[in-house]
Amino acid sequence: MKIGIVGLQGAVSEHLEATERAMQKLGIKGEAVWVGRPVQLEGVDGIIIPGGESTTIGKLMRTTGLFEQVKQLATGGKPILGTCAGLIVLAKRGDEQVMRTRQPLLGLMDISVIRNAFGRQRESFEVNLEIPALGEEPFSAVFIRAPAVEEVWGDAKTLAEFQGKIVAVQQGSLLAVAFHPELTPDTRLHEYFLRMCQR
Amino acid sequence: MQRRTEEKIVAFGTERLKRGFAKMQKGGVIMDVTNPEQAIIAEEAGAVAVMALQAIPSDIRAAGGVARMADPAVVEAIMNAVTIPVMAKCRIGHFGEAQVLEALGVDMIDESEVLTPADEEFHVDKSKFKVPFVCGSRDLGEALRRINEGAAMIRTKGEAGTGNIVEAMKHIRLTERQIAELAGLKHDGLGAKAQEYRVSVGLAEETAKLQRLPVVWFCAGGIATPADSAMVMQMGVDGVFVGSGIFKSSDPARMARAIVEATRYYDDPGVLLEVSKDLPQAMRGIDIKTLKAEEKLQARGV
Numbered sequence: 001m002k003i004g005i006v007g008l009q010g011a012v013s014e015h016l017e018a019t020e021r022a023m024q025k026l027g028i029k030g031e032a033v034w035v036g037r038p039v040q041l042e043g044v045d046g047i048i049i050p051g052g053e054s055t056t057i058g059k060l061m062r063t064t065g066l067f068e069q070v071k072q073l074a075t076g077g078k079p080i081l082g083t084c085a086g087l088i089v090l091a092k093r094g095d096e097q098v099m100r101t102r103q104p105l106l107g108l109m110d111i112s113v114i115r116n117a118f119g120r121q122r123e124s125f126e127v128n129l130e131i132p133a134l135g136e137e138p139f140s141a142v143f144i145r146a147p148a149v150e151e152v153w154g155d156a157k158t159l160a161e162f163q164g165k166i167v168a169v170q171q172g173s174l175l176a177v178a179f180h181p182e183l184t185p186d187t188r189l190h191e192y193f194l195r196m197c198q199r
Numbered sequence: 200m201q202r203r204t205e206e207k208i209v210a211f212g213t214e215r216l217k218r219g220f221a222k223m224q225k226g227g228v229i230m231d232v233t234n235p236e237q238a239i240i241a242e243e244a245g246a247v248a249v250m251a252l253q254a255i256p257s258d259i260r261a262a263g264g265v266a267r268m269a270d271p272a273v274v275e276a277i278m279n280a281v282t283i284p285v286m287a288k289c290r291i292g293h294f295g296e297a298q299v300l301e302a303l304g305v306d307m308i309d310e311s312e313v314l315t316p317a318d319e320e321f322h323v324d325k326s327k328f329k330v331p332f333v334c335g336s337r338d339l340g341e342a343l344r345r346i347n348e349g350a351a352m353i354r355t356k357g358e359a360g361t362g363n364i365v366e367a368m369k370h371i372r373l374t375e376r377q378i379a380e381l382a383g384l385k386h387d388g389l390g391a392k393a394q395e396y397r398v399s400v401g402l403a404e405e406t407a408k409l410q411r412l413p414v415v416w417f418c419a420g421g422i423a424t425p426a427d428s429a430m431v432m433q434m435g436v437d438g439v440f441v442g443s444g445i446f447k448s449s450d451p452a453r454m455a456r457a458i459v460e461a462t463r464y465y466d467d468p469g470v471l472l473e474v475s476k477d478l479p480q481a482m483r484g485i486d487i488k489t490l491k492a493e494e495k496l497q498a499r500g501v
Contacts, residue, residue, distance in 0.1 A: 008463060009226040009247060011219075036463075052223050053247040053283055060245065060463055084223075097282045101242060115282055121306035122330055124216045126209040140209075144219050145284065145306070183219045 001030030001197060004044035006070070008036065008060040010052015010085060014182035019048065022190035028198075038069035046079040046197035049086030051144070051180050054115070057085050058103040067104055074108050079173040081193045087169075087176040088113050088147050095150065109171050110154030117148035117165060117178070129179070131160040131168055134188045141167075141179040148178050212329025217351035220284075220307065220331050221415035224248060224352070224438055228428070228459050229417070231255050231442040233273070235280035237451070244455030248284040248306070250440065251277040256313050256360030257443035257482065260496070266314040268296040271303050278304070286333070291500035292318025294327075301330045307352070309333050310345075312499035313359045313442075322500060325349030335419065337370045339377035340396040341501055342412055347398045353412055355436070356497040357420015360443050362484030364421040364431070366497060371418065371434045381407045411435075420497070423448075423481045425461030425474050432465035443482055450479030 001023065005015045012034060019032035032048075035041055047070060049057070061067040074080050082090040088098060091105055093112035098105070118125070124145055128138035141162075149166035152158055160168035160177075167178040173196060181189035210216075227247030232238045238249045253269035254262065268289050278285045284306035289296035291310055296317075300308050310323050312335050325332040326349030334345035335356035342353045355374075357367030381392060381403060393403035405413050418431040419440035428439045439462055441455075448454040457474040464470035492498070 007226075011222045011225065013225075014222060052225070053227060055242060055283060056227055056245045056247050056459070060459075063460065101282055120278075120304050121216075121220050121284065122301065122304050123211070124220065125211050126213055126216060128209060142215060142219055144216060144223060180219060183215060183222070 001028050001045045001194070002043055003030065003032045003194070003197065004035040004041050004047045005032055006047065006049045006057070006061070006066060006086075007034040008052075008064065008066070009056045010050045011180065011182050012050050015048050015050045015083075018182040018187060018190050019194070022187040022194055025187055026191055026194055028194060035066070036064065038065045041066075041069055041073060044078070046081070046193065047073065048193075049080065049082040049089055050182065051084030051086060054085035054088040054098075054147075055101045055103045058089055058105070061089070062104050067106065071106050071108065074106070074174065077173055079193065079196045080108070080175070082176040083182065084144065084146055084178060084180055087149070087178055088115060090174060090176050091149075109169065109174050109176060110152060110156040111149045111169055111176070112151045113147050114150050115147050116145050118143060118146055121145055127162060129160055129162060129167070131189075133159050133170070134192060139181075139188060140184045140186055141181075142183045143167075143179045146178045149176075214351075217331035218414055221333070221352035224417070225415055226463060227438045228455075228462050229286065229438070229440045230445050230455060231440070232277060232446070235276050237446055238277045238281045238285075240452050241445070241455055242281045242283050244452060245459040246283060246455065247438070248286055249277065249281060250286045250288065250309060250442075251305070252288065255443045255446060257362070257447055258360075259313060260360040268293070268299065268314065271299060274300070274303060274305060288314055289323070290314040291316040292321050292323060294323045297323050297328060301328055305330065307331050307333055310350075311335060312356055312496045316499050322348050333417070335497070335500075336374070337497055337501075338373045339381065339406075342374060342416075343396050343398040343402055343406065346412070346414055347402055350414065352415045352417065354417040354419040354440055357418070358487055358490070359420045359496050361421055361487065361490075362423035362444060362447070362482040363487055364423070364427045365487055367418050367420045367422070367431060368434070371431060371436060374412075375435065378406060378410060378412070382410045422458070423484060424478065425457045426471060428458050429461045429465040429471050432462055438462065447482035448479045454479050454481070
């Protein structure tokens with residue numbers, strides 16, 4: 001198995017490591033690769049769009065051509081995981097903050113997002129989050145200037161909520177979370193994604 | 200299964216949240232700005248964050264006198280203008296200014312040698328704050344002391360406001376050489392080194408094991424062109440701060456975009472060539488040799 005991590009900016013190496021740890025846990029032979037150009041997406045079984053600054057990542061995806069390539073692969077059913085900034089990039093609609101920066105959205109998921117939904121860095125938090133899809137044990141979730149999903153429609157399904165805000169969503173082969181599974185030792189979310197990529 | 204509606208918040212301002220915030224900046228460019236208009240130009244160019252200042256370093260250098268924290272109203276106006284993180288500087292050791300900036304809600308505080316130091320004995324005890332700090336360093340000892348005090352991110356000091364990369368290069372090379380040396384030490388040697396650096400043995404061990412600083416490490420001080428940024432990225436830093444280099448150039452928006460691209464494609468000379476062509480005039484800059492010892496900002500706060 002080969003998982004491509006969109007490596008334009010942000011927590012890229014952390015996702016590479018978390019993905020490889022999850023592969024080991026599941027006994028999957030494979031590798032996670034750093035993707036900076038469309039050609040590097042050849043032969044991948046899944047794509048991760050990591051956290052970072054969504055305006056920067058969105059703009060660099062445009063200039064590199066990764067924007068069109070990822071969109072095309074996703075439309076063809078390739079599984080994609082977006083975390084934090086990656087969640088924003090996957091959304092169909094953004095709030096006023098997202099629109100003001102004119103950041104490009106892939107528009108793949110039937111969700112609308114609120115940027116910095118919980119506040120600034122001072123309000124960033126860690127919480128034991130219940131995500132039934134990952135099992136009964138709560139997931140230690142790290143929210144950093146995190147976005148949230150305001151609304152889901154169509155085929156998008158809520159996987160987790162916190163304080164009345166939606167923070168994890170799945171729509172078929174697309175998975176988006178507002179927190180940072182790559183910053184904690186728990187690999188269950190990456191394992192969940194890898195199983196989506198196996199189908 | 201009965202689902203609980205209220206999960207318990209574990210914590211704010213943890214080490215993981217502070218260092219995690221810094222990780223989100225990796226591969227990015229953090230730009231010095233002095234007003235909302237500049238902040239918007241930086242955001243549109245793809246900056247990952249802005250540093251809100253009352254004056255950019257080259258003007259601070261020229262003005263002389265005591266350089267203090269920016270007027271919180273100036274910082275607040277910038278916070279209201281952009282969606283990306285906003286950082287601000289406090290004087291070395293000035294926990295009062297740091298408290299003001301935390302109350303204001305800036306996303307990161309830079310305890311900076313660019314401002315006039317407030318305490319010759321101690322830096323701010325950064326572990327007491329919920330907001331993460333970035334600090335400057337010239338060598339591994341300074342870097343580890345700042346991490347020991349709670350810094351979540353380290354940047355080279357370089358020589359701010361000069362548009363001259365030579366000092367930052369010196370700081371990167373020295374720090375990397377010292378990390379390699381540390382990694383080669385056995386247990387007793389590590390203990391002695393930790394003592395020499397005045398840091399915990401645990402921190403020295405962690406650095407030796409990782410063979411890098413245990414927090415995100417940026418280059419700052421003297422970056423004026425895309426090629427400057429590409430070079431320091433190849434040296435192994437995680438990203439760059441650009442101070443006077445952007446808004447002292449003749450076309451800040453273009454210079455900002457070019458530095459963002461060069462920082463991402465630092466290892467691709469083709470891209471670097473493209474973004475370097477017909478660039479706006481870079482800032483004039485200062486030869487370090489013409490600075491007197493007391494004019495160097497980097498010696499502040501070791």
